[in-house]
Amino acid sequence: MRAPLARAALALYPPSWRARYGDEVLALLDDSGGGPAAGASLAWHALPAWIRPPLHDRSDRMRASLATALMSWSMLTGLGLVFAQLTQLQGVNAPGHPELRWAYAVFDVTLAISALVAGLGGLPLWLLMLRRARREQRTRDAVYLLLPVIAPVAYLAALIVTIRLVGSANGVSQGWFGVVTLAGFAAAAAAAAGPGLALRRLQPRGPALRLAATAAGVSAAVMAMAAVAIVAAVTSLNLWARNFAGYHDGTVSGIYLALVVTAATVTTVSAARGTRAALAQP
Amino acid sequence: MSWYTPTGESNVTDRLDRWADPPLLVLASLADEPKHGYAITQDVAETMGVRLSAGTLYAVIARLEARGLIEPLESDDRRRPYRITMAGAEALARQSERMSKVASVARERLGTRLGWAGA
Numbered sequence: 001m002r003a004p005l006a007r008a009a010l011a012l013y014p015p016s017w018r019a020r021y022g023d024e025v026l027a028l029l030d031d032s033g034g035g036p037a038a039g040a041s042l043a044w045h046a047l048p049a050w051i052r053p054p055l056h057d058r059s060d061r062m063r064a065s066l067a068t069a070l071m072s073w074s075m076l077t078g079l080g081l082v083f084a085q086l087t088q089l090q091g092v093n094a095p096g097h098p099e100l101r102w103a104y105a106v107f108d109v110t111l112a113i114s115a116l117v118a119g120l121g122g123l124p125l126w127l128l129m130l131r132r133a134r135r136e137q138r139t140r141d142a143v144y145l146l147l148p149v150i151a152p153v154a155y156l157a158a159l160i161v162t163i164r165l166v167g168s169a170n171g172v173s174q175g176w177f178g179v180v181t182l183a184g185f186a187a188a189a190a191a192a193a194g195p196g197l198a199l200r201r202l203q204p205r206g207p208a209l210r211l212a213a214t215a216a217g218v219s220a221a222v223m224a225m226a227a228v229a230i231v232a233a234v235t236s237l238n239l240w241a242r243n244f245a246g247y248h249d250g251t252v253s254g255i256y257l258a259l260v261v262t263a264a265t266v267t268t269v270s271a272a273r274g275t276r277a278a279l280a281q282p
Numbered sequence: 283m284s285w286y287t288p289t290g291e292s293n294v295t296d297r298l299d300r301w302a303d304p305p306l307l308v309l310a311s312l313a314d315e316p317k318h319g320y321a322i323t324q325d326v327a328e329t330m331g332v333r334l335s336a337g338t339l340y341a342v343i344a345r346l347e348a349r350g351l352i353e354p355l356e357s358d359d360r361r362r363p364y365r366i367t368m369a370g371a372e373a374l375a376r377q378s379e380r381m382s383k384v385a386s387v388a389r390e391r392l393g394t395r396l397g398w399a400g401a
Contacts, residue, residue, distance in 0.1 A: 006336065009337075017344070020344075021340050021343070021344065023360040023362075024318070024319055024340070024360060024361065024362050025319070025336055025340055026360065027318075027319070027320070027359070027360035027361045028319040028320050028323070028336050028339070028340075029336060031320040031361075032320060032323065032336070034336070037335060038335060038336045038337070040337075041335030041336055041337030041338060042335075042336055042337040043337070044337055045337035045338065045340070045341040046337075048341065049341070049344070054344040054345070054347065054348045
């Protein structure tokens with residue numbers, strides 16, 4: 001196989017870009033011989049292709065970005081709720097450092113606004129797809145669309161039963177806390193994956209899709225502030241709250257913050273791409 | 283001082299390279315007939331003296347296509363040809379006109395200056 005470096009560089013591009021131009025680039029490499037310079041050039045242009053993907057099909061771009069943003073937003077929300085459970089709700093504080101309380105407040109407010117904007121902006125699209133799924137008797141799509149309701153309700157029911165069975169006056173053990181947390185992330189992933197799959201299968205278009213994509217952009221921007229608040233709070237806690245830092249070593253905090261930053265970045269970039277497609281001139 | 287560089291001189295020199303703006307080169311290459319990627323790079327290299335890399339070429343093609351300045355044609359093999367659209371032709375014509383005016387003024391004034399300097 002010729003030009004292995006350039007072919008490897010092609011793998012750095014977004015799937016939609018590769019699907020559209022991949023074969024053509026390979027044909028060009030076959031004709032021109034490729035080489036390290038072609039590989040370097042392709043690798044150099046891969047990042048802009050992720051940030052500003054070509055808008056050949058705006059609706060397709062909005063649907064793909066919405067599905068990705070919804071999944072990463074859910075993961076970020078889950079991480080935020082774990083943060084709230086381990087800090088705010090435990091009453092962990094750092095006397096003499098009011099910035100920690102500000103970070104808590106910013107997190108609470110931004111999470112609520114972000115969820116509200118995402119919910120209100122996505123509701124018309126969700127209802128539109130649900131109506132179509134019912135009208136065309138697409139049971140599987142209707143189930144996918146109902147997963148954001150079914151998954152959290154099932155999780156909360158399972159959580160209540162679990163706490164009754166294994167909980168004590170002090171709550172649940174560390175092991176059970178881990179199980180409950182992982183189950184929460186699984187429920188959040190299922191809740192987000194449902195509409196994502198429905199988007200791909202039902203291929204909605206029009207104003208409701210544009211509204212959802214625009215709302216996702218606003219919601220993601222607000223959620224990015226929540227992520228900044230989490231980073232500020234966790235850093236403050238590790239520096240100044242002995243009752244927190246005594247139980248949570250730096251490695252765990254570091255991994256947690258890396259996950260938060262990754263989820264926030266994916267959410268912001270995906271939502272921005274969807275919003276750009278929504279606002280682009282037809 | 284020997285290390286002194288007049289303010290902005292290097293930036294201005296760098297910006298002069300924008301005359302070889304890759305989107306413009308691709309549009310100019312497609313102005314006469316449709317071409318596929320390799321044919322565009324060959325044409326640009328031979329007629330305009332600029333070598334477009336694979337990454338640059340397809341970044342430009344994606345951008346021009348998204349803006350409706352070029353469009354792909356049906357093709358049975360992997361070498362998909364592109365042709366310039368009416369919007370692309372108009373954009374190229376406008377830009378060529380601007381460049382032509384600048385080139386004309388530059389040639390005229392350089393001629394005067396060089397003629398004076400050489401006298």
